[in-house]
Amino acid sequence: MSKPVFTSVFAEDLKRYLVFKQDMGCYGTARGWYLSSFDAYCMKHGIVFFDRQAVEDWVVFRKSSQPGSQPSWMSYIRDFGRRMRTHNNPDAYVLTESWRSGFVRSQPYLLSREEISRFFQAAAELKTKSPWQWQSVAFFGLMHSCGLRTCETRRLRLQDVDLRKGEIDVLWSKGNRSRRLPITDEIIEVLTKYDQMSRKEFGRQRPRFFISSTPTPVTPATVGVMFNRIWDHAGLPRAVDGQQPYPYSFRHHFAYANIERWMAEGTDVNAMLPYLARYMGHASLDSTYYYIHTSPDFMDGYAALTHDSQGVFPEVGFQ
Known part of the structure; x- marks a missing residue:
């Protein structure tokens, strides 16, 4: 899979996050694919704040696109939110674990x-x-x-x-x-x-x-x-x-x-x-x-x- 391309206001943060994960030994392509989806969603809807509405609206969009899928992909946007909150955006929203409640x-x-x-x-x-x-x-x-x-x-x-x-x-x-x-x-x-x-x-x-x-x-x-x-x-x-x-x-x-x-x-x-x-x-x-x-x-x-x-x-x- 080709390297993800990010174009939203979160592009630089997303690039740094993926480099960080690769340095930690995480080389899987799924993370980049889902975060590219989030990036494209932000561009399409003019999203400029990493807040609760932006993140949860994207999660709802992805869930509707993949009915019945396991929610493991939610960990990518949750982890990205944690890193943003730690490094440069203390108000960044971290997706709550309650979104996993539908998974049995x-x-x-x-x-x-x-x-x-x-x-x-x-x-x-x-x-x-x-x-x-x-x-x-x-x-x-x-x-x-x-x-x-x-x-x-x-x-x-x-x-x-x-x-x-x-x-x-x-x-x-x-x-x-x-x-x-x-x-x-x-x-x-x-x-x-x-x-x-x-x-x-x-x-x-x-x-x-x-x-x-x-x-x-x-x-x-x-x-x-x-x-x-x-x-x-x-x-x-x-x-x-x-x-x-x-x-x-x-x-x-x-x-x-x-x-x-x-x-x-x-x-x-x-x-x-x-x-x-x-x-x-x-x-x-x-x-x-x-x-x-x-x-x-x-x-x-x-x-x-x-x-x-x-x-x-x-x-x-x-x-």
Whole structure:
């Protein structure tokens, strides 16, 4: 996509904002596209003040142009408003979170301990001529133990997995955010066995840590196919109606299992959520709070837990 061109009275501010985001490692094109739309809207309607009416009228216009779309694009104009308010316009309007109220997340499939145990037992017994025969436990085990997104697991390179130090680097993930995660001794053992098998079969130059039989990087479709194959091989049931299990369910399980453990131990969950958000690569605590109400064991305590959630959190370090 070509570089955005801005012509409204906010042009220079928009250019500086995009340069700032790129310096922070955010190179996606969607931000520039939506802000170009705002810029064009301002030119067409003669808008010269970054006030509530201007911003909210544009949001209404965009929502009407994209009925049913997820409201993630609103974060761009909200973030731009914050930067304007901080740097040169203390009266700049910051779009409120209430505009997200129409967005309802789907209820995730909540894996049980029995389902997880039977799934990995079936994965260990999988019969196939592809690398999935020895990489199934490692691939889904890493998702389960670290709460990784499916795409993050697929994109891991050999140099991103340090089995000696017990660390993995998740680079340029959602929102172009990166993080380094520790892995347990158990998963180190699983990954080491998988890595040895793959090096024996394909040498040291495979394109990703996890690969297909070609060998090429694993595709999203293949991950879903293998998950379903293992699930069915384990003899696990599928609901006739409602949410179905899928690979991302391991990420959901990682989040709510940790929250439930903290609740059971009497740990202050509010204090721990910033660390969970950082570990999972969430842009804000909003995404992490979502997992609180997915856990069936403490729905009654949700109101008390989230009360005054805007209080002081412990600082999360960046390494």
